[in-house]
Amino acid sequence: MTPRRAEIIAIGSELLEPWRLETNGSHLSRRLGEIGVPIRFRTIVGDDPADIMNAFRVALGRSELVVATGGLGPTVDDLTREAVAELLGLPLLDDPEVAAGIEERFRRRGYAMPPSNRRQAQVPRGATVLKNALGTAPGLFLRVGEQAIVLLPGVPSEMRRMFDEEALPLLGRADERYIYRILKIAGLTESEVDHRLTEVARQAGEVVWTILAAPGQVEIHLKERVTGGGAPVGIARLDAAAAAVLGPDLFGRDDDAMETVVGRLLVERRESLAIGESLTGGLIASRITGPPGASRYVAGGVVSYTDAAKTRVLGVRAETLQTHGAVSAETALEMATGARRLLGTNWGVSATGYAGPEAGDPQAPAGTVHLGIAGPNLATTRRLNVPGDRDVVRSRAAQSALDLLRRALLGAMS
Amino acid sequence: MTPRRAEIIAIGSELLEPWRLETNGSHLSRRLGEIGVPIRFRTIVGDDPADIMNAFRVALGRSELVVATGGLGPTVDDLTREAVAELLGLPLLDDPEVAAGIEERFRRRGYAMPPSNRRQAQVPRGATVLKNALGTAPGLFLRVGEQAIVLLPGVPSEMRRMFDEEALPLLGRADERYIYRILKIAGLTESEVDHRLTEVARQAGEVVWTILAAPGQVEIHLKERVTGGGAPVGIARLDAAAAAVLGPDLFGRDDDAMETVVGRLLVERRESLAIGESLTGGLIASRITGPPGASRYVAGGVVSYTDAAKTRVLGVRAETLQTHGAVSAETALEMATGARRLLGTNWGVSATGYAGPEAGDPQAPAGTVHLGIAGPNLATTRRLNVPGDRDVVRSRAAQSALDLLRRALLGAMS
Numbered sequence: 141m142t143p144r145r146a147e148i149i150a151i152g153s154e155l156l157e158p159w160r161l162e163t164n165g166s167h168l169s170r171r172l173g174e175i176g177v178p179i180r181f182r183t184i185v186g187d188d189p190a191d192i193m194n195a196f197r198v199a200l201g202r203s204e205l206v207v208a209t210g211g212l213g214p215t216v217d218d219l220t221r222e223a224v225a226e227l228l229g230l231p232l233l234d235d236p237e238v239a240a241g242i243e244e245r246f247r248r249r250g251y252a253m254p255p256s257n258r259r260q261a262q263v264p265r266g267a268t269v270l271k272n273a274l275g276t277a278p279g280l281f282l283r284v285g286e287q288a289i290v291l292l293p294g295v296p297s298e299m300r301r302m303f304d305e306e307a308l309p310l311l312g313r314a315d316e317r318y319i320y321r322i323l324k325i326a327g328l329t330e331s332e333v334d335h336r337l338t339e340v341a342r343q344a345g346e347v348v349w350t351i352l353a354a355p356g357q358v359e360i361h362l363k364e365r366v367t368g369g370g371a372p373v374g375i376a377r378l379d380a381a382a383a384a385v386l387g388p389d390l391f392g393r394d395d396d397a398m399e400t401v402v403g404r405l406l407v408e409r410r411e412s413l414a415i416g417e418s419l420t421g422g423l424i425a426s427r428i429t430g431p432p433g434a435s436r437y438v439a440g441g442v443v444s445y446t447d448a449a450k451t452r453v454l455g456v457r458a459e460t461l462q463t464h465g466a467v468s469a470e471t472a473l474e475m476a477t478g479a480r481r482l483l484g485t486n487w488g489v490s491a492t493g494y495a496g497p498e499a500g501d502p503q504a505p506a507g508t509v510h511l512g513i514a515g516p517n518l519a520t521t522r523r524l525n526v527p528g529d530r531d532v533v534r535s536r537a538a539q540s541a542l543d544l545l546r547r548a549l550l551g552a553m554s
Numbered sequence: 555m556t557p558r559r560a561e562i563i564a565i566g567s568e569l570l571e572p573w574r575l576e577t578n579g580s581h582l583s584r585r586l587g588e589i590g591v592p593i594r595f596r597t598i599v600g601d602d603p604a605d606i607m608n609a610f611r612v613a614l615g616r617s618e619l620v621v622a623t624g625g626l627g628p629t630v631d632d633l634t635r636e637a638v639a640e641l642l643g644l645p646l647l648d649d650p651e652v653a654a655g656i657e658e659r660f661r662r663r664g665y666a667m668p669p670s671n672r673r674q675a676q677v678p679r680g681a682t683v684l685k686n687a688l689g690t691a692p693g694l695f696l697r698v699g700e701q702a703i704v705l706l707p708g709v710p711s712e713m714r715r716m717f718d719e720e721a722l723p724l725l726g727r728a729d730e731r732y733i734y735r736i737l738k739i740a741g742l743t744e745s746e747v748d749h750r751l752t753e754v755a756r757q758a759g760e761v762v763w764t765i766l767a768a769p770g771q772v773e774i775h776l777k778e779r780v781t782g783g784g785a786p787v788g789i790a791r792l793d794a795a796a797a798a799v800l801g802p803d804l805f806g807r808d809d810d811a812m813e814t815v816v817g818r819l820l821v822e823r824r825e826s827l828a829i830g831e832s833l834t835g836g837l838i839a840s841r842i843t844g845p846p847g848a849s850r851y852v853a854g855g856v857v858s859y860t861d862a863a864k865t866r867v868l869g870v871r872a873e874t875l876q877t878h879g880a881v882s883a884e885t886a887l888e889m890a891t892g893a894r895r896l897l898g899t900n901w902g903v904s905a906t907g908y909a910g911p912e913a914g915d916p917q918a919p920a921g922t923v924h925l926g927i928a929g930p931n932l933a934t935t936r937r938l939n940v941p942g943d944r945d946v947v948r949s950r951a952a953q954s955a956l957d958l959l960r961r962a963l964l965g966a967m968s
């Protein structure tokens with residue numbers, strides 16, 4: 141059986157609390173994607189029998205495969221087995237083999253099996269037991285007409301091993317699978333990307349095309365179903381078409397981050413970088429030094445949060461600060477030039493601005509940012525007006541500074 | 555209206571993919587808990603109109619309040635507005651005021667409004683528009699008999715602000731509510747905290763007590779149900795007991811981050827800070843400059859990624875680097891002292907080390923970190939050995955440097 145649509149149910153009241161993230165679904169989504177089964181819904185429900193039954197009833201009303209995690213343990217809160225059996229009208233039968241396995245597991249560790257664990261040996265009639273190599277809670281596989289239910293423990297390591305080794309073989313392996321690609325775009329808003337790629341998106345055909353705004357960048361997520369050992373020809377075609385339209389606004393793919401792309405360009409050119417930043421407060425430096433091997437191209441940087449730091453360390457002229465202000469193109473350029481000179485590098489990049497929430501000045505409200513680039517044959521600045529709160533202004537400024545540097549390295553300053 | 559049960563729907567195909575975690579629900583769960591509304595279900599659904607309608611139909615069949623995030627943007631994938639209007643049989647009407655607001659937003663940034671954004675000004679008949687202070691997508695509030703639907707944007711900052719300021723006031727306040735408190739602890743492992751607080755946890759009674767390890771810190775999450783205007787007496791009792799046991803290892807509560815705590819201490823003392831860092835590459839500076847008003851106490855910092863930067867900018871002696879190496883207590887101390895002198899501040903903090911994955915040297919493998927503090931009457935260092943990958947080493951080093959500074963400011967160096 142290869143189901144066409146799957147639904148994941150995570151069971152546990154703690155998963156509804158503010159401090160918990162449900163992570164089991166990521167593993168299931170990937171494994172099911174690899175056998176060509178898309179996830180259509182994910183539901184989280186607490187340890188309430190009526191709510192659990194409701195979640196399964198809803199899921200069986202719209203999905204061929206239901207994979208649930210959690211609620212198979214020995215405590216009074218563990219109600220999944222009972223809820224599913226009741227919903228399907230199946231009696232729970234003691235499975236002596238399962239009971240012996242659990243007892244044996246306790247014996248090996250030198251304990252007697254607590255009576256509460258006996259419940260874990262109850263199996264709805266007709267269900268297949270899934271072995272738990274790492275814990276006591278067995279899983280269950282049930283066929284309901286053309287549909288199937290898989291019940292897995294909530295402990296991530298037990299869940300992963302059981303799903304991969306015990307459940308997946310029962311689902312059959314489709315001749316189909318999904319290939320994914322992400323295109324990463326900078327310097328354009330989500331609507332601008334959408335607008336520029338309207339024609340390309342129209343040719344997506346069978347490839348799933350999703351546009352997504354991430355901080356300081358826009359992403360196109362592509363997903364293609366291929367059969368056998370087939371190549372993702374649709375993705376290749378769309379990637380090429382989008383790249384032709386976007387030019388240097390397309391900065392990377394998949395795991396690329398702006399800083400890894402900039403790092404690669406600097407390594408290729410055997411060039412080095414220094415940073416002079418104020419409103420970003422170290423964010424540009426911390427991002428560009430994030431990837432392994434960053435010491436090959438980063439000499440260092442200066443965070444000049446005061447006027448004194450700008451003049452004393454970066455060599456910004458007092459006259460420039462006096463005439464144009466700390467938040468100005470002139471200051472940005474002297475910061476980039478100063479960082480480059482101070483650390484003896486090929487390139488200098490800078491950012492100065494008002495991150496907020498303080499108001500800035502009349503000519504430059506909070507969100508005003510000036511970026512500077514100083515390079516072997518280049519000295520340029522750019523002004524941004526970033527809407528949003530302090531964190532957004534800072535991170536967008538850092539992302540845009542790295543993007544400006546990337547375009548300078550590409551010789552594609554527009 | 556005070557709904558008795560709430561359901562959260564997160565909309566976006568990307569949230570069903572393996573690489574995405576849904577995080578908006580945490581904020582909503584907490585805020586709804588604070589007005590006494592428990593979450594019973596959370597559902598994630600992709601950008602498919604039939605699936606979105608299905609999710610809302612199911613939710614309205616079992617929950618009094620449905621809060622949905624995502625799908626309100628201007629692209630063809632943003633279908634929430636249309637799906638809800640169709641499900642409820644409501645016509646979508648152009649709202650000229652909303653349209654003018656979006657247009658104005660673009661104008662302020664110097665753009666014309668792209669035609670696709672016009673869709674965001676469509677409002678189902680009878681719905682209340684929720685202002686978006688940080689973006690173009692307005693939210694919507696709809697009453698459906700005794701039930702209510704809140705539609706919020708998917709961008710976390712926009713979602714949070716809109717829910718807190720625009721939606722919550724429309725939901726009323728229940729007689730019962732949950733009070734939350736988080737205790738934040740540094741310098742101890744999860745098992746050390748667990749061990750030291752065993753007795754305190756045993757007295758938790760009706761208060762839910764959860765221990766959680768976060769990067770570079772351990773957190774105790776407390777949750778207590780109170781009625782009327784009642785005070786959370788259980789939380790107060792447990793907080794006091796834990797504080798007595800933990801002393802200065804308890805660094806903050808709730809929204810406190812290490813950098814906000816350090817910032818408050820510097821403001822109280824009217825003292826200033828300079829940073830000299832290598833392996834953290836700007837992370838310490840970017841964290842301490844994160845909170846609003848950081849310019850009151852941060853003068854600046856130096857990222858000295860090379861030996862030359864350490865000597866030339868921070869004034870570390872060549873002899874020190876020669877004799878002890880760049881990753882040594884001696885170098886850390888000269889970096890802290892040098893940053894303090896260069897920027898004329900009361901305090902200097904430093905970090906040097908091997909972030910990896912490169913191997914470091916025989917005496918100091920990857921994960922070796924030396925921190926330095928130079929203050930009015932203090933000069934001290936600390937060595938860490940951090941297990942984990944490059945990102946973990948860098949972030950733990952930054953967190954520990956800030957914690958060391960905090961303890962120095964408290965005069966509680968242990």
